[in-house]
Amino acid sequence: QKEVEQNSGPLSVPEGAIASLNCTYSDRGSQSFFWYRQYSGKSPELIMSIYSNGDKEDGRFTAQLNKASQYVSLLIRDSQPSDSATYLCAGHPMDTGRRALTFGSGTRLQVQP
């Protein structure tokens, strides 16, 4: 089992809709999670971080964390074609002793105009 898992997609939503991106993780001790956006041919760009259970909102983005279910999600409201990218979920696992983030393989989002 991968430490951080994401559906590769593509997830296709119409412009103006809510895009829901999901991520599960295997290390119950993980404490912090990050969502990165990566446009084709570009490097990952940090868009959200979340450390505690519940919701965290920033503009059109809402990150949700449920540690009991080991589940992280990212909601994008009023999706725009410019949101079309691959979204990477990353967690900080504790049991491996590793100090770097563990990334999922990403979900490709397509927002249809």
Added chain:
Amino acid sequence: GAGVSQSPSNKVTEKGKDVELRCDPISGHTALYWYRQRLGQGLEFLIYFQGNSAPDKSGLPSDRFSAERTGESVSTLTIQRTQQEDSAVYLCASSIRQGVAQPQHFGDGTRLSIL
């Protein structure tokens, strides 16, 4: 600098040659990370530095790969006797310090192509 700077942005070399990739982290960031991303794949952790020491080298795929860092500044990733499977984008990231709550900020990467 304002962001993480990597050079070169592109490198094409013949199989068997050595290559050196450079990363200049955000000023004041003590933690530095190297990742590899193959085409269409996720990020693969290689190595991280806290200051100029490397507590975690577990991701280096073989002894052909090595990295060093001078103080809390520039890091170089060296690949010796390159192989075609080394072709990938090599990404460097830095964070203000190592810790569970510290986000990492990425450079634009070096696209390495082995002929």
